[in-house]
Amino acid sequence: MIATLQVQEPTDKPPDSSEVAHLQGVSKHFGEVRALHNVDFSVRPGELVALLGPNGAGKTTAVKLFLGLARPTAGKVRILGGNPVQSEVRMRIGAMMQVAKVPETLRVREHIDLFSSYYSKPLLLEETLIIAGLLEIKDRIFGELSGGQKQRLLFALAVCGDPDLLILDEPTVGLDVEARRLLWEQIRKLVSRGKTVLLTTHYLEEADSLADRVVVINHGEIIAEGTPAEIKSKITGRRIRCLTRLDISTLRSLPGVLDVQKDRDQFEIRVTEAEPVLRELLRRDSAVSGIEVTSAGLEEAFLALTQNNNGDSMPSGRN
Amino acid sequence: MTTASTMLMPTAVARPLSQTLTIYWKEVKCEFLTRLRLRAYSLATIGFPVMFYVLFGLVLNSKDAAIGSTHFATYLIATYGTFGVMGASLFGTAGGLAAERGLGWLQVKRASPMPPFAYFAAKVAMSVIFSAIVVLLLFTLGVTLGGVHLSPAETIKLLGTLVLGSLPFCALGLAIGYFAGPNSAVAIINLIYLPLSFCSGLWVPLTFLPNLLQKFAHVLPPYHLSQLALGIVGGGQHESNWIHWEVLIGFTLICLGVARIGFQRDEGKMYG
Structure with a gap:
């Protein structure tokens, strides 16, 4: 049928x-x-x-x-x-x-x-x-x-x-x-x-x-x-967690990084795309460890986007 | 800022007549089935006038009981008939309209290519059908159990008058339906329906009411419909039928005018 x-x-x-x-x-x-x-x-x-x-x-x-x-x-x-x-x-x-x-x-x-x-x-x-x-x-x-x-x-x-x-x-x-x-x-x-x-x-x-x-x-x-x-990708990006000896301002200066936060001894780096940032990270600090890449939770990311519609860190998809 | 674009009112679709008729037929059929299966409506609208008629017209009836020159059980067919027609019409139009308007169903229908008039026509047609059912039931009870004698001509005239008399109350129902909320509609209808019935002499013959109320009845539309019905069986106040018709027609037009204001107010909310 x-x-x-x-x-x-x-x-x-x-x-x-x-x-x-x-x-x-x-x-x-x-x-x-x-x-x-x-x-x-x-x-x-x-x-x-x-x-x-x-x-x-x-x-x-x-x-x-x-x-x-x-x-x-x-x-x-x-x-x-x-x-x-x-x-x-x-x-x-x-x-x-x-x-x-x-x-x-x-x-x-x-x-x-x-x-x-x-x-x-x-x-x-x-x-x-x-x-x-x-x-x-x-x-x-x-x-x-x-x-x-x-x-x-x-x-x-x-x-x-x-x-x-x-x-x-x-x-x-x-x-x-x-x-x-x-x-x-x-x-x-x-x-x-x-x-x-x-x-x-x-x-x-x-x-x-x-x-x-x-x-x-x-x-x-x-x-x-x-x-x-x-x-x-625009809304959510990725989240990289790792242990590194690089300091927070260096991490912030890496291309494609949106935000960095220190969580105990680990860093939590919010990025648009994970791969270029990881490459750069490994190049600058070969001892980087405990790398974990996650996508931001969909619902969570969506909420972040919509609750913050004037936010500067918000990439706008508007043409 | 750009100016708002001008919207046209819905234009008629070039449908073949047969299709338009099919839509109207199906709309009426569905409205009738919806209401028939909705026992809160069908049982109440048929049950109350029939119950009142059985209690007052049949149980309290005796062979020689009369009001004026009219046999008791016959007199009450006219008045409870008016009462039944009113109930079927008010609840049939206002109840459905207020709920469907308030709870989004009318909007679903308006978003479809349904001809808007079909929606209202179906509510009225369904109410008229239920009115006819109520009146025919009263006839059957009266003739079989109440010793009522009606000539075929009287039967047809009485049925025709009462069923036609449902239209003013359908108009009132549409007006109420446009101004009552979905939850308050039934209460509002009852607050209008029941006092109006009593004061128009539909429950207790007018002659048993205080003088003041008898006078007051003249401004009430159900009074005029009941007088038209009573006139057919030789009862009532024996006034000119023209007055009754004029009052009912005038009342219908006023109610339709009010309903139209409600319709436009809703459209304004929708389109404004």
């Missing part, structure tokens, strides 16, 4: 093939609160972009702007070559939003059937059920579903219209590891079918494992942008 789905032809390319969705100098204020400030970013066809940021960073606001559920205070929103409030544009978008309560007394298939009817060329009910992994429980009442199954139904409502662009707001929030991986698998399949996906997440791991491109946002501003590898 799944194999036949994968060989389906990719959907038509949008007319403006250089970008599917674009926020151009967009600001959004809610009264005094500045949810987004002068944000510029775009999503290109066939791409999976992750908008990464902690809670309250402005991710959901960006999603609402893309979906025409909010109007920018300043700037322009373009999506699929049009305006997000036009119904013909909405026809080509599938959205998964954070919702506190879904009507609980409808069956899974009834929910999907209704949403499918909104679109002009929806998938067959069975296809949607397979994609979202709901085939076995299609007759279940929504209120009886587990958290993961509920989330998969919302995912099914996003994909049932066979849209070109999927906008998924925190699709895996509250899911356990296994459910999260299942959903990732399904999202990857959509991209392999030629869909464009924009998702928001506050898990660096999720952005890393899924996205072609990651946009890091905090306090309503984009603070980094790049491939997951670039973001990770």
